[in-house]
Amino acid sequence: MHHISRTTLAAAAISLGSLSAGFAADHGPHPAYKAMPVAPAPYDWSGVYIGLHAGYGGGMTDWTGVLGNDFLAKGLLAGGQIGINKQIGSFVFGFELDGSWTDIGSSQLLLNGGPPLGFQTEGTARSKIDGLVTFTGRAGLAADRWFVYAKGGLAVAQEKHSFRFSSSSFAPLAPATEMASGSGSQHRWAPVVGFGAEYALGNNWSVKAEYNYVHLGTRTAGLTGTANLNGVVTPLDAAGASIEQALHLGKIGVNYRLGGIQTDPTFVPVRPAPGYNWSGAYVGVQAGYGFGHAQWPDLFNPANPATGKYDVNGWLAGGTVGVNAQAGTLVFGVEGEWMWTGIKGSQTTVLNFGAATQTFDFETKINWLAIAAARAGFVTADRLMVYGKAGVALADERHRLTDTRIAPNLSAVFNLEAKAFHTGIVAGAGVEYALGGNWSAKLEYDYIKMLAQNLTATGIRNVNAPPIAGSGASSAQFDKMPQDLHLIKFGVNYHFSPTPIAVSARY
Incomplete structure (x- = not known):
């Protein structure tokens, strides 16, 4: 039996180690075969959150x-919110409670007549x-x-209303005076x-940035006060004051989500x-053409449709500003x-x-138009998206x-x-095509059904009906003007995408 010395074993071990090191150096991973970087985990929106918001809003009142007033109420708002989200794949749903202090309000003074006309x-x-x-x-x-979303639910508003009315008559009419005032508060669910x-x-x-439409509808306001007729004061119950309101609100806010990331591996975005x-x-510019019709219901005569x-x-x-979220071929x-x-x-x-004639000259002009809407569509080709939209x-x-x-x-x-x-x-549909880089072009049709809106028109009356002749103030409320609009628009958008614009393969 031959005996191998410890020196020989040590030398063999050193030689084997050197051979292994050299083999690893010669045959290690080639730079071209480096492992692909691991994509970061997508953000998970699940969890409870709290936050603050501020904004501006308004709408017709x-x-x-009672008086026949129609005016724009507007003002600031600020408050907080608390909510909870749950994310399943790319779909996120949740509930939110939002409270705001607001300063949304206004008033309107209406004048009629004047001393030359015998009343005011x-x-x-x-x-x-x-x-x-x-x-x-x-x-x-x-x-x-x-996270791009739509929302819906219930709102409750705390409101205050008041009015003041006075009238006087002068010769050749019998002199008389009347004054009345009232106020009250109410809650409205909408x-x-x-x-x-x-x-x-x-x-x-x-x-976050958000738009809300609150349809407060028509409610009877419980207003109480006093009336003074030729110096005699009596209690006044003006419970018949019917008030209709609508609110458009724009808000920006910040949220803090409680807890850490809660990725659910069962449902992958x-x-x-x-x-x-x-x-x-994205942001963009657009131009187009609109057409439709307007109608003054109080003056419209079915027997003479031209009136x-x-x-x-x-x-x-x-201009346009928006945000998209894409999951597979679906874009919202x-x-x-x-x-x-x-x-x-x-x-x-x-x-x-x-022997008498009456001439009506009507005119309507839309100074500006704003739309807030949600879009949902599908990518039908690498660069083409077809979508529908709905909004306010x-x-x-x-x-x-x-x-x-x-x-x-007589003339007046x-x-x-x-x-x-x-x-x-608003309801509409369109197509958008990616031109290259961050640019896209779109062609869109929108139909807008205007909700019938009361009008209170003010101005001047000139009357020549002896013994009354002269000029004075005039106002009149017209009931529920309906309108329809059709819009055809072409636009160009620039996309600010934090992720690569071109996706070459599914993840």
Whole structure:
């Protein structure tokens, strides 16, 4: 038997180690075969959150049954929210309780007549919303740090209303005076819908921007006060004051999510399909053409359809801002638009009554138009997206009416103008094509059904009806003007995507 010395074993071990090291050096991983970096885990929106918000809002307040006022109430709001989200794959849903202090309110003074006409009246209506609470459900799509959602639920508003009215008559009418005033408060329950986008900053913080529409509807306000007729004061119960309201609210906020990331490995978020990645924020410009019709219901005569109903049409141009979230081939987004418009229309109608005539000159112009909507669509090719949209529109409009009455020994001319903000429901469809880089182009059609809006027009009356002759103030409330609009728009968008624009394969 041969014996191997310890020295020989040590030398063999050293030689084997050197051989192994050299083999590893010669045959180790080639730089071309380095492991691909592991994609970071997507942001998980699940959990409880609290936050703060601030914003601005307003809408039309319409008084009927007392004074006939229609005016824009507007103001600031600020408050907080608490909510909970649950994310399953790319789908996120949750509930949110939101409370706001508000300073949304305004008033309107209406004048009629004047001493030359033998009478004069003054009427002021005032409304203010002090607080607003909403409880809503939220649902939408998440694309990593972006969460795009729609929401709906109930709102309750705390409101205050008041009015003051006075009238006087002068010769040749019998002298008389009357004064009345009243006030009251109420709570209003109403439906609320909205759209928004939230972006995760990191360390459990996120920021959001949101639009809400609150349809407060028509309610009877319990107003109490006093009346003074020729110096005799009596209690006044003006419970018949019917007040209709609507609110458009824009809010920005910040949220803090409690707890750490809670990724559920059972449901993996769906990555965008191969091709262009539509996820992320964008801005754009657009232009187009709009057409439709307007109608003055109080003056519309079914026996003579040409009276009080006429076409409106014209150009429009403005800007767009929005956010998309893409999961597979599905794209869900929210979008806000603001456009100047030249949409207008007019009509002149002459009615003959034997020896008397009455001429109506109508005119309507839309100064600007805003739309807040949600978009949902599919990627049908690498660079083409087809979508539908639905939302709420707000139009700043001016309406004019000249009423000229001529008869033997009598003439009167009323020149009246009303400014009103009309709310509408929007439905539309379009296609958008990625041009390359961060640019895309779109072609879209929208239909807007305006909710019928009261108008209170003010101006001047000139009367020559001896023994009364002269000029004075004039105001008149017109009931529920309906409108329809069709919009055809072409636009270009620039996308700010935090993720690669081109997705070459599914993850």
